[in-house]
Amino acid sequence: MKLRQLQCFCAVVDADFNISRASEALHTTQPSVGKHLKQMEEELSSNLLVRSGGRILGLTANGEQILVWARRALQCTENIRAASRDSRQAHGTLTLATSHTHANYVILPAILEFTRRFPEVQIGVQQGAPEHVAEMVRSGKADIGVIHEPPDLPREVVAIPFLSAPQCLIMPLEHPLQTEPELTLEKLAHFPLIVQSKDRPQGQRVLGEFDRANLSVRVSVQALDADVMKTYVAAGLGIAVVPSYSFRELDQHFLFARDVSHIFEPGVSAVILRRDSYIRKCVFEFLEELSEGLPRSRVDALVTGGAR
Template sequence: MRQSSPSPSIQVVKLRQLQCLCAVAEADFNVSRAAVALHATQPAVSKQLRQLEEELGLDLLQRYGGRVIGLTDAGERTLVFGRRALQCVESIRGLTQESRGDSGGSIVLATSHTHAKYVLLPVIRAFTRRYPKVRILVRHGGPEQASDMVREGKATVGVISIAPRDRNDVLAVPFRSYRLVLIAPPGHPVLKVKTLTLERLSGYPFVLIHPSPLGVHVLEKFKRVDLDVDVAVEAVNADMAKDFVGAGLGIALIPSFAYSPRTDRNLRGRDAGHLFDPVTSSILLRRESHLPRYVYDFLETVDATLERRRLDSLIFSQDP
C-alpha cells in the first residue's frame, strides 16, 4: 500500500497519464487493448499508469499476478475527475476551433433504434446538407446506456424517451411528447371494440417492446389495476414489434411517431393515449461542457424549443 505523498506533487499529473487511466477503464482493464486505442505500446501505457500512481502517492489499480483487474476506491474517484479533466480539455479545443471559424467536426448521438429511424433520420438528412463537413455517428443504447455515454464523453448528445435516473453531471431536456398507438393486423377483433379499455386489451396476446422503459411503462399500467398481460413475444424495438404484429402474433403499443397508415399498410392503428401517459422524448447533455455551434444548430433542427440560449442556461446552471 502506498503512503500518501504531499499534495504539491499532484501538480505534475499529466494529461497523458489521465488518458491512459481512462482508456484502460474503457477497455475493461485490458492494457493491450487500451494501448491500441491510444496508438501506443503496452509498456508505455503501463509506465504512464505507474507514474500516475507515484505522482499521487496512491494505488489506483487492482492487480493480480501482474495483471490489472480493476480499480481501487481511490482509482474510481480519480477516474471520475480524470474524465472530467479530459472533457474540459476537449471543450477548450472546441472553443479554439470555433474561434478560428472551423466548420468541421463530429456529433456522436447515443439513441435508440426507434428514435434514430423515426425522429433523427429526417433531421440528420437536413443537417448534413447544411454542414457537409460534420460527421454524424450514431451509437445504440437505452436511456441508461445513453446517459453513461454522454457522462463519459463518448457521446455528444443523447436522444431518448423516458429520462434515466437523475444524475448531477447529465442534463435531460424534454422536447416533445407522443401518444401511444395500439397496432393490430387488419381484421383483428380489437379494431371493432367501440371503447378501448385496459381490461379489453388484457384479453389479447401482446407483442411487448422489452426490455425497454416503454415496455416497463405498459406493464406497470396494467399491474396498477390488477390485470395480467398475455405477452406472446418480446421485441427489441418498434420495427420488430410491427413485424411481429403484421405476422399475426399479437397486438402492440408503440409511440405514435413510429406508425404511419401510409407506410404501414399491413397494420391498423388506434389511438391509446387515453389509457397511457404520453411518451416524452428528451435530449441528454453533459453539464458545464462546451458545444460547438453546429451542435446547437443540430439540436434546434431536432426541435425549435432546443435553442442555444435556453440550453446554455441549463448546461451552466448551478442548480442540478
C-alpha cells in the first residue's frame, strides 16, 4: 500500500467526500484521486466508501475503522519528517491558534519571552472560535492551540489544562452593584447582561449558572471577546462576567470590577496539541514559557504516551 493512497483517502473524507475539493487540496487531478481510492479498495478487498450514482456519500463501517489507522500512518510519516527537520535546524515558524482574549492576555507574555530567547523562530498567531482552533491543530495548520477548554474535541487532538482563572464582574463606574454588600445571582439578574456568544465555553458557563438557578436574565449583547465586552460595559449597555486576567489597571479609569468566584466556577484554559504527533523542541520551549504546569514530561506523556 502506498502513502499516496492513504493521503487520497483521508483527503476525500476531510473534503466531505467531494473529490474535486480533495484533488485541489492534494494538487492533483480528480481521476488520479479516484484511481488511488480504487487501488486501495482492491488491495484491501473491501469497500471503504459508500457510493450512489457515481457520488461518494460517506464511509462504510470498515472505512470508519480504516480511516483511524490511515490517519495514524500519515501522522507517523509526518513525525519522521518533523524529527529530521528538528535535528537539523533551530529556526522556522511556530504557529499558534487561539482566541482574541487569550492572544491579548494569556499568551503575550510567553511570546515576548520566547522571542527574546529564540529570535530565529518566527511566531504566527491565528485567531478563531474554539472549534476552529481545534481543527487547525488537528489538520496541522497550527502547532499549538490555546483556548477555554471546550466540551467536545476531535479525537485526533488532546487538551491539556494549564490555567484556572477566577471570574470577575465588571460594571460602569458608580453602578449600583459597586457598593452592594454581597453579590448574588439574584441581584445580578436585575441588570442587562453582556455575555460571550452562547456557543463559546465562557458564555455557556455564565448563562448556565442563571439557568440552574431558574433565573431569567436579559442579555443585551452577545460579544466574541473580553475587549468588546469591556467596551460595551463602559458604554452603559450592561454588566459582564469576564476572566480576572482580562481586567487590567488601565480599565479602572472607566470600569469597576468585583470578584464573583463565589458565584461562577473558574474558567479553565487548555493547550490543544495533535495526539501522537512529534513535538518539536520549540513547541516544548514555548509551552514551558506559557506555564510551569506544562513541563516537557507531562506534555510528552499526554500527547505521545512517552513514545519518543
